[in-house]
């Protein structure tokens with residue numbers, strides 16, 4: 184059900200809202216804002232039911248321990264000691280942020296595997312880096328990531344070409360200002376075409392080419408504002424560190440443990456779905472098998 188609410192929200196948010204341009208359309212048009220508000224009520228109800236289920240489960244335990252619980256259990260146990268701060272409303276919002284953040288992190292992984300299948304030399308180079316630094320005796324862990332610059336470069340290059348939020352979030356000017364010679368009145372909705380910046384041939388060499396090496400030399404460095412998959416400034420994504428870690432560990436272990444092959448002779452279809460988020464139009468189909476010697480490591484998971 185959460186997925187249904189989520190998909191409907193994103194499909195509505197991706198549609199142009201004529202009421203933003205012609206105020207009367209807010210009342211006679213497709214009423215997008217009202218539909219979004221209804222979805223928000225549904226989402227809140229769904230999340231509150233989830234919180235109640237966990238509350239009941241926790242109440243059934245004898246002790247105050249969270250019994251190895253998940254994030255909601257931990258937040259509920261903190262609520263007992265500090266109810267003013269850990270209100271249900273705050274728990275619901277944190278869980279939604281976590282779920283949406285997870286989705287933003289899954290998208291780049293699908294793009295990255297697709298890109299690697301179309302560029303097998305890059306895949307081999309990443310595998311060699313992991314074999315050299317981590318070996319085949321254990322699974323890659325968080326501390327390894329700092330020593331795997333090529334794997335990190337693959338993730339950055341994927342986020343450059345296929346940023347999950349290509350227009351950032353809509354922002355609003357808090358006062359009259361001038362940007363690049365354009366007068367922007369107070370209260371204007373502003374969208375940043377971050378995809379265009381990250382793929383601009385004036386600032387990137389061959390931007391249409393998947394070349395992680397550009398993040399190993401100076402080209403990909405954060406000079407100015409040319410690489411900003413997580414936005415910038417005060418409203419920059421607060422989940423960037425978590426996202427890079429989750430993507431690094433997941434992609435790293437997939438590369439470390441499996442041999443990947445395209446489902447057929449053709450190149451993986453890289454067409455994009457239209458919408459607010461940059462997702463693949465066709466889901467990725469692949470063949471994979473465990474790399475020799477990795478069964479033992481995988482059996483420990």
Ligand code: HEM
Pocket residue numbers: 280281283284285287288291346347348351352353412413414415417418419420421422423425426427
């Ligand atoms: C690869 C994964 C992710 C990408 C590319 C990404 C990207 C972004 C972008 C572009 C924004 C808007 C910034 C702006 O408008 O200036 C944003 C906002 C946000 N992100 Fe992420 N995000 C990712 C993962 C996550 C995760 C894992 C979490 C939390 C667990 C998270 C939580 C948030 C929140 C709460 C905001 C709103 C911040 C605000 O408005 O102040 N994101 N993200």
